[in-house]
Amino acid sequence: MKVHSLFVYPVKSLSGIEVSCFNTDDFGPVGDRRWMIVDDDRRFVTQREHPELARVGTRLDDDRVVISIPDEGEFALTATEEEVRVLVWRDWVKAQTGLPEANDALSRFCGKPVRLVFMPDNSFRRVDAGRVDEYRRVGFADGFPLLVTNTASLAELNNRLDAPVEMRRFRPNIVVEGTEAWEEDNWQSLSIGANRLSVVKPCSRCVMTTVDPSTGQKDAALQPLRTLSGYRRTQEGVIFGQNAIHESPGIIRVGDPVTVNKSE
Numbered sequence: 001m002k003v004h005s006l007f008v009y010p011v012k013s014l015s016g017i018e019v020s021c022f023n024t025d026d027f028g029p030v031g032d033r034r035w036m037i038v039d040d041d042r043r044f045v046t047q048r049e050h051p052e053l054a055r056v057g058t059r060l061d062d063d064r065v066v067i068s069i070p071d072e073g074e075f076a077l078t079a080t081e082e083e084v085r086v087l088v089w090r091d092w093v094k095a096q097t098g099l100p101e102a103n104d105a106l107s108r109f110c111g112k113p114v115r116l117v118f119m120p121d122n123s124f125r126r127v128d129a130g131r132v133d134e135y136r137r138v139g140f141a142d143g144f145p146l147l148v149t150n151t152a153s154l155a156e157l158n159n160r161l162d163a164p165v166e167m168r169r170f171r172p173n174i175v176v177e178g179t180e181a182w183e184e185d186n187w188q189s190l191s192i193g194a195n196r197l198s199v200v201k202p203c204s205r206c207v208m209t210t211v212d213p214s215t216g217q218k219d220a221a222l223q224p225l226r227t228l229s230g231y232r233r234t235q236e237g238v239i240f241g242q243n244a245i246h247e248s249p250g251i252i253r254v255g256d257p258v259t260v261n262k263s264e
Contacts, residue, residue, distance in 0.1 A: 204237025
């Protein structure tokens with residue numbers, strides 16, 4: 001097995017960036033989901049209710065995150081000194097607000113008032129304590145620092161669909177190739193290059209998988225979620241991919257060998 005592709009998502013629920021490598025820090029891939037969109041209630045906003053967010057592009061300009069909003073232009077994201085408590089799922093987290101120019105443009109695009117917020121280094125959001133004994137942190141990702149998927153599992157799913165979908169629908173960080181479909185269900189620990197990962201929770205999928213990442217439109221037939229629901233439903237939900245936590249900071253590259261570690 002080896003790493004097929006890698007992705008980072010600088011802003012939660014905006015388009016991702018395919019990269020040839022990424023470094024990891026305490027949060028996960030460096031810069032991954034440190035920015036998020038919130039509404040007037042300071043609650044997180046995603047493609048679940050605003051699928052058009054898939055059309056907002058992101059790119060990295062050195063250490064800056066730049067977003068491209070259709071009909072509005074490009075905006076370099078900068079955090080201000082203003083602090084605000086924001087809600088992501090059940091967690092209230094300390095964040096910093098972004099500049100008003102980007103907020104106003106994104107509000108016009110969404111048709112409602114929204115703000116961009118940044119999670120600084122001195123903010124701490126813990127991963128699911130029911131899954132991980134260690135006191136580990138995560139950014140604005142749904143629950144864990146890394147999401148790992150398998151190209152063979154996508155191929156098997158696409159064989160069941162009338163119209164195949166891209167891996168981008170599932171928003172992974174690490175895509176692995178060279179193993180059988182759904183083998184990831186059995187993984188507990190992986191070595192990727194010099195990095196060791198603990199596989200801690202199957203990833204339960206939602207309506208975001210029905211959003212075409214190119215058009216920002218939901219599939220009228222709710223595919224591929226409807227097909228997945230027919231044969232991948234467990235007590236954890238409708239599963240595609242595995243959440244993981246890295247043991248220590250490092251670098252992961254496309255082409256890195258991937259080994260399933262035996263249970264100790």
